Amino acid sequence: MQTRYVFVTGGVVSGLGKGVVAASIGKIFQMRGLKVDMIKADPYLNVDPGTLNPIEHGEVFVCEEVWEFEPAPGYRFTIAEIDQDFGTYERFLDMNMHPSNNITSGQVYLSVILKERVGSYLGRTIQVIPHITDEIKDRIRRVAERSKPDVLIVEIGGTVGDIEAMPFLEAVRQFRLEQPPGTTALVHVTLVPYLSTLGQLKTKPTQHSVKELQSMGLQPDVIIGRSDRPLPEDVKKKISLYCNVPPEAVFSDPDLETVYELPLVLERQGLGRYLSKLLGITPEPRTEGVREWESIVSSFLSARDEVVIAMPGKYTMIQDSYISINEALSHAGASLGVRVKRVYIEAEDFEREPSRVEELLSQADGILLTPGFGARGVEGMIHSARYAMENNKPFLGICFGAQLLFVAFMRYVVGLRDAHSTEIDPETPHPVVDLLPEQKVAVFKGGTMRLGAHPVKIRRGTRLYEAYGSELVYERFRHRYHINPDYVKLAEEKGLIVSSTDPSGRMVNSIEIASNSWVVGVQFHPEFKSRPGRPSPIYRAFLKAVLENKKKSL
Structure with missing residues (x-):
């Protein structure tokens, strides 16, 4: 018609x-x-x-x-x-x-x-x-x-x-x-x-x-x-x-x-x-x-149990900054029969009062490190990733959050205390997160990032594979910086796992920590593909790990 x-x-x-x-x-x-x-x-x-x-x-x-x-x-x-x-x-x-x-x-x-x-x-x-x-x-x-x-x-x-x-x-x-x-x-x-x-x-x-x-x-x-x-x-x-x-x-x-x-x-x-x-x-x-x-x-209305997810970030003063993440958590929670209570934490607060990190994060059942750009609040976000690694707290880092997880790992596990992203510190002696090669010649800022859906090649035996049940998926990306592959071998020697790459194997798409805790960082944005009744696999796996960890601690 x-x-x-x-x-x-x-x-x-x-x-x-x-x-x-x-x-x-x-x-x-x-x-x-x-x-x-x-x-x-x-x-x-x-x-x-x-x-x-x-x-x-x-x-x-x-x-x-x-x-x-x-x-x-x-x-x-x-x-x-x-x-x-x-x-x-x-x-x-x-x-x-x-x-x-x-x-x-x-x-x-x-x-x-x-x-x-x-x-x-x-x-x-x-x-x-x-x-x-x-x-x-x-x-x-x-x-x-x-x-x-x-x-x-x-x-x-x-x-x-x-x-x-x-x-x-x-x-x-x-x-x-x-x-x-x-x-x-x-x-x-x-x-x-x-x-x-x-x-x-x-x-x-x-x-x-x-x-x-x-x-x-x-x-x-x-x-x-x-x-x-x-x-x-x-x-x-x-x-x-x-x-x-x-x-x-x-x-x-x-x-x-x-x-x-x-x-x-x-x-x-x-x-x-x-x-x-x-x-x-x-x-x-x-x-x-x-x-x-x-x-x-009905799946949203019938959920009765509750989990608390701490969300340290840079844009917490407006919840619409994380609307797709919020919805992805709700979709995953509804599929598991739980409601998700989000606790937004302004990352700059950690920089002013570092002692509050443990106090705020210890009360949460899991930590989701949010996306972002720029230097403000970065050290507070890195502290959050470090806390998750050292306290076996289920953790999911998204894009910038995954990059800062890698920075925290390189600083506090590998021992490169000056490790950083060149986005934040262009003069760092250990640029563990750096500009994508093609971004180094970009002039315009608008529409020049790595955008849209790209293939993600998943390694068997990883938490990511357990979540997706497939060796190849397509997820959406939005980034200029990436985990520097030159530091991957050094990180792997200390227990880091690269759980997915691009088909060439050169670009790191996700990382995990080889331990009993569920600590995962993804360069992509799986929340953009999450649907009510069909949640993002990685968000569902994260909440499932949160629930299992919560039961163990009771």
Whole structure:
């Protein structure tokens, strides 16, 4: 059938969980046996989020594929780093998203400006309307042509009223006019705050947000109210009256124990039927699809035991910095019947008060050393790896965390006390972690790391092989630095195991410590491929080791 389009906008404040709502809508259509694809339009001027600080913007997600973005003839840029919402899309829909599905203002303006430079617009004055808006619409249509979905969901980043988002909203207005009637729908997600002093949910912010949207020529077809509690009928009717939508077009998005429950909550309220009616598509979900998702949700809700995982890192002040890691831990925990309590530890605290390392880490059942870049907090992270090695604490290091595990091993087991990464200390006499050879000639920072999925050749008899049960897997990478192979032989003499490499055997992809404790570091990011109901093998193996170690200590 002809592709239907669902546009999702957000109002009042950012961070509402608009991406979860968009993914839930996708899941609702998937339950009806429809092919779904998703786009995220990000208004920031970065070409991709790869150079953004996680503290400012949250996690950078990495795709399976690498996309060669050609904004104009003669210009090419590599893109595999995309917005964190794509991780949500992949987890809900159990599909790999393409990098071209992330449309940023940076990509759009770069395309238009470079096309102007090469003469594509000769004789014309380049303007936001029509050139920028046409480029946005063209990108949306190209995704539809490439994947040919039954339903394409387009989430517009930011908040209605942001200056940066205006060209995207104008493009949506034009797009809806150009499409045949009944082939598009607009869903607006907005905050409905509860004022405890009054004991009331307030709809005024939603009214103002919708009025702002209407001022841009956009009338929402559906309003989803985000609140800490379900919206009662009187509040829904008030939103309906003042926002010009039928009462049955107002839906509630309350706080839930697990975000994966939201598609079922919205489906029970009738969102699937309402959108299907608007778009003229199959009205009823397939029983098997609903039951499968209900089973997955039940696994999260039924877990009763708890394990505590300490997560030392550099970006702990915003949990979205580690959203895929958090979800991978939850997926693995649900598969093992346990809940995972995360204790975020700011690595700089260890540098100010080294004595607190044992106090904080001893209370955890396991340690996950997080990814990152730069010198801040590094010594605290190295202390965390040392503690795990010396105290038989189950440990998983991810990317930067694996590199710092190797630094700790070389310092405190091998005895090279000045060992370091050249990222942190370019003059170290023992560069046990160094730039990848191809990175030494890279000029641009954006899109030049080792990105996307690469083959991982696993050594039999290792903890990694025990987790994956295969000698060859594909995992996603995002790094410039790597474990220096020149130091591997020296490390192996002291009990380090290289459990996987690239097919050539030269590039180290993971390491382990030959001991009774479960201490593993992986250069790749297995969390990006973890799914509810199908957790990452290495995260599941880590939590299984945590559980076994906890039982021994009881």
